[in-house]
Amino acid sequence: MNAEPASTEEPSSAVQNLEHHECWAMLRTVSVGRLAIVVDGRPDIFPINYTVDGGTVVFRTGEGTKLSGASGDSPVALEADGVDPSTGMAWSVVLKGTSAVVRGTEEVLDTARLYLFPWQAGHKDAFVRVTPDSVTGRRFKVTDPLTWWTQHSSAAKSSPE
Amino acid sequence: MNAEPASTEEPSSAVQNLEHHECWAMLRTVSVGRLAIVVDGRPDIFPINYTVDGGTVVFRTGEGTKLSGASGDSPVALEADGVDPSTGMAWSVVLKGTSAVVRGTEEVLDTARLYLFPWQAGHKDAFVRVTPDSVTGRRFKVTDPLTWWTQHSSAAKSSPE
Numbered sequence: 445m446n447a448e449p450a451s452t453e454e455p456s457s458a459v460q461n462l463e464h465h466e467c468w469a470m471l472r473t474v475s476v477g478r479l480a481i482v483v484d485g486r487p488d489i490f491p492i493n494y495t496v497d498g499g500t501v502v503f504r505t506g507e508g509t510k511l512s513g514a515s516g517d518s519p520v521a522l523e524a525d526g527v528d529p530s531t532g533m534a535w536s537v538v539l540k541g542t543s544a545v546v547r548g549t550e551e552v553l554d555t556a557r558l559y560l561f562p563w564q565a566g567h568k569d570a571f572v573r574v575t576p577d578s579v580t581g582r583r584f585k586v587t588d589p590l591t592w593w594t595q596h597s598s599a600a601k602s603s604p605e
Numbered sequence: 606m607n608a609e610p611a612s613t614e615e616p617s618s619a620v621q622n623l624e625h626h627e628c629w630a631m632l633r634t635v636s637v638g639r640l641a642i643v644v645d646g647r648p649d650i651f652p653i654n655y656t657v658d659g660g661t662v663v664f665r666t667g668e669g670t671k672l673s674g675a676s677g678d679s680p681v682a683l684e685a686d687g688v689d690p691s692t693g694m695a696w697s698v699v700l701k702g703t704s705a706v707v708r709g710t711e712e713v714l715d716t717a718r719l720y721l722f723p724w725q726a727g728h729k730d731a732f733v734r735v736t737p738d739s740v741t742g743r744r745f746k747v748t749d750p751l752t753w754w755t756q757h758s759s760a761a762k763s764s765p766e
Contacts, residue, residue, distance in 0.1 A: 481648055485643065486680040488699070489650065489682040489683070522650070523639055523652065538651075
């Protein structure tokens with residue numbers, strides 16, 4: 445299974461790495477990301493609604509979910525992305541670190557003050573803070589920006605005969 | 606389906622599980638997802654551009670990337686989501702399974718025939734197929750559908766007061 449086909453160096457030329465401050469700036473432009481966690485050695489992934497809070501990211505989740513279980517300094521990876529349809533430039537930022545449930549009245553009060561869109565209209569009462577070890581980002585050209593954000597028509601799926 | 610217009614106290618009632626066929630139908634409506642893998646026991650996550658292919662999902666990636674490394678029957682989780690701004694109903698589908706690089710001329714040719722948007726304008730020549738063990742999906746009301754897909758203004762980030 446380790447067949448190594450063609451080395452196609454140079455995909456990098458189309459990809460720009462983002463500076464650290466650019467990563468944070470991009471993270472602040474959207475509020476929905478996806479969080480990856482490891483459960484029994486296998487990856488799991490969830491959409492989350494987050495807010496940047498001073499070098500960390502905070503999100504809300506329902507009690508008793510896997511995410512509130514992803515509490516005790518669990519390793520996590522959070523990805524957010526977006527695209528500028530006018531330029532066709534997309535970006536993707538990945539934050540790797542650990543997550544912990546926000547505890548203690550003061551910290552919760554602080555966190556509750558954050559502007560957090562509930563990504564789901566149910567009752568949410570756990571806040572989880574992700575403290576990053578690393579934040580990396582890339583900017584790249586997408587051939588069809590619309591396919592990034594919008595649901596595309598069936599034309600996209602029909603196999604070209 | 607059992608369209609239940611969300612009571613705000615019961616998170617469960619606000620969330621509908623999708624039927625298996627609905628999950629696949631939703632997966633076909635978009636082309637961008639995020640793939641979670643495990644690297645050295647820690648999660649990593651990448652945006653991918655995928656296509657549904659007969660009960661599997663196929664995506665392209667650059668050679669030499671971590672994703673083409675996520676080849677030998679690695680456990681993966683793929684998530685895709687979307688929202689209908691007119692109804693405020695969002696959906697999220699998670700496919701868990703294993704990924705393997707597509708090898709062999711015939712299989713590659715078959716796969717290349719699939720309509721795949723290159724999510725990045727660089728040279729891409731590895732195809733990875735994700736074969737699911739499980740596919741689950743949920744539909745839920747979002748309080749502000751726009752925050753799902755669009756970049757929101759700075760109003761969302763400015764801390765109150």
